[in-house]
Amino acid sequence: MNTDIPWDLIAPLIVIWLILAVVGLISLSRTESTRGPKWLWVVIIVCGNILGSVLYFVVGRKDVS
Amino acid sequence: MKQFGLFFRKEMLEMGRSYRWLWVPLVFLMLGVMQPIVTRFMPEILKAAGNMPKGMTIMMEMPSGAEVLAQTLGQYNAIGILILVLSLMTMISGERQSGVSQMIFSKPVSFVSYAAAKWMSMISLITASFGLGYAGAWYYTVQMIGPVDTAAAVKAALFYLLWMWFAGSLTLLFSSLMNPAAGIAFVSLGAALLLSLAYGMLPRYMAWSPGALPQISAKVLLQGSGGTGTMGALLITILFMIIFFVGAVYMTQRKRARF
Numbered sequence: 212m213n214t215d216i217p218w219d220l221i222a223p224l225i226v227i228w229l230i231l232a233v234v235g236l237i238s239l240s241r242t243e244s245t246r247g248p249k250w251l252w253v254v255i256i257v258c259g260n261i262l263g264s265v266l267y268f269v270v271g272r273k274d275v276s
Numbered sequence: 277m278k279q280f281g282l283f284f285r286k287e288m289l290e291m292g293r294s295y296r297w298l299w300v301p302l303v304f305l306m307l308g309v310m311q312p313i314v315t316r317f318m319p320e321i322l323k324a325a326g327n328m329p330k331g332m333t334i335m336m337e338m339p340s341g342a343e344v345l346a347q348t349l350g351q352y353n354a355i356g357i358l359i360l361v362l363s364l365m366t367m368i369s370g371e372r373q374s375g376v377s378q379m380i381f382s383k384p385v386s387f388v389s390y391a392a393a394k395w396m397s398m399i400s401l402i403t404a405s406f407g408l409g410y411a412g413a414w415y416y417t418v419q420m421i422g423p424v425d426t427a428a429a430v431k432a433a434l435f436y437l438l439w440m441w442f443a444g445s446l447t448l449l450f451s452s453l454m455n456p457a458a459g460i461a462f463v464s465l466g467a468a469l470l471l472s473l474a475y476g477m478l479p480r481y482m483a484w485s486p487g488a489l490p491q492i493s494a495k496v497l498l499q500g501s502g503g504t505g506t507m508g509a510l511l512i513t514i515l516f517m518i519i520f521f522v523g524a525v526y527m528t529q530r531k532r533a534r535f
Contacts, residue, residue, distance in 0.1 A: 220313055220420075223412075227306050231299055238295060261306060268299045269362045 231264035232256055238272070245271050279385055283393030291397060300363050300401060304409030307355055311348040312416040315339060341422035345429060346494040348413040349436055352406070353490050357468055360402060360440060361447050365460040367394055368451040368528060381532045391452075391525040398444045406433075406440055428500060432493040435502065435510075439489035442513050443468045445520040452527035484508035486516060 235256045239245065245252055245267075252271050255263040291297050314321070316338075339347075368391075371377040380390065410433050417424060447464040454460060471487030482488060483505030492502040492509060 217317070223309060224306060224313075227302050231302055234295060234298060261303065265299060265303055265359070268295050272294065 228261050228264075231261055235264040235267050239267070242272065244273060246273060247271070277389075280389040280393055280396075283390055284396055287393050287397035288400075291401060296363050296401065297404075300359060301405040301408045303359050304352070304356060304405040305412045306409075307351050308348055308409035308411075308413030309416050311351050312344050312413060312420050315344050315347065316420045338421065341417045341424040342428065342497045344417045344421050345413060345424055345432070346497045348410075348417075349432070349490060349493055349497075352409070352436070352440075353472065356406070356409075356440070357443050358465060360405075360443060361461050361464045361468075363401070364398055364444055364447045365451055365457050365464070367398065367448060368524070369455045369457065369460060372531065373455055377528070377532055387525050387529045391448075391521065391528055395445070395448060395521055395524070398448060399441060402440045402444050403437060406437055410436075424497075425500075428497055432496040435489050435493035435496060435506075438510070438513055439486065439493070442486045442489070442517055445517045445524075449520040449524045449527070452524040452531070484512045486513040489513060 236253065239249065239252055239256065252267050255271075256267050257263070259266065288297075368377075371380075381387075414424065414429060443464070446467055447460065450460045450464050454463075468487075471482075471485055472490055473487070475482040475485055475487040475491060479488075479491075486509065488505060488509045492506055496502050
């Protein structure tokens with residue numbers, strides 16, 4: 212199947228996903244503990260598309276205060 | 277006023293540290309950009325999905341720019357409000373549980389400036405996120421689908437922004453009322469959803485309800501005016517936001533020491 216994928220249009224979405232995933236992974240490497248095992252969050256962020264990163268930011272992080 | 281500035285800066289810092297200034301605007305931008313793209317390529321997507329019987333042709337008219345923008349607002353109503361509530365739910369309750377608020381309130385600080393700083397930072401986060409997302413949606417819609425009337429688009433955005441502010445105030449009120457984050461998210465989301473559902477079912481009796489605002493902004497886009505009840509809904513929403521704010525101030529004061 213040869214459908215032309217308009218990469219120039221989808222590029223912004225990929226960039227957004229990359230930013231979220233990279234920042235999520237950086238913050239994950241810096242924190243001492245998360246809710247649930249760390250390796251699991253790595254898998255979720257890498258495989259879970261944008262939703263995975265958002266999930267990590269919402270429930271994964273333990274807010275240090 | 278000095279206290280307010282201090283608290284406001286603290287809130288901003290806190291939102292930055294918890295990455296909320298990063299992911300909330302980005303998710304809104306993504307939601308906004310996605311709808312025009314998906315709409316534009318719907319025929320191709322359906323073709324590629326492939327389980328269409330042979331010979332069947334779908335006549336699909338490309339929707340107008342205003343329609344796509346209105347659909348984007350619909351996306352915000354479903355997922356945007358969820359993101360918003362999730363990012364704001366622990367704003368007051370989190371500090372109460374971690375003991376930060378006990379520390380703050382052991383000094384003579386005013387509850388009003390404390391809550392007002394929270395409220396203002398909530399408003400700025402929502403405004404920036406929604407502004408970014410809507411701008412993205414608008415740009416993509418104009419580029420890919422068709423022109424949108426500028427005045428209508430701005431007006432619709434403002435009505436919608438007010439609805440998001442309302443949802444944010446609601447979340448803040450519940451955050452001051454109770455502690456469990458899941459409970460706050462559930463109740464605030466439920467209330468927002470119920471309000472817009474109630475308007476959908478009883479548009480005549482709920483014409484002035486805040487839940488009418490999403491529909492009003494869609495109407496502004498599609499028909500050029502929000503219809504009767506716009507002014508009423510506007511005033512009632514602002515009134516409720518003030519009530520929620522006063523309630524949040526009162527509850528922070530009352531529950532400052534209790535867990």
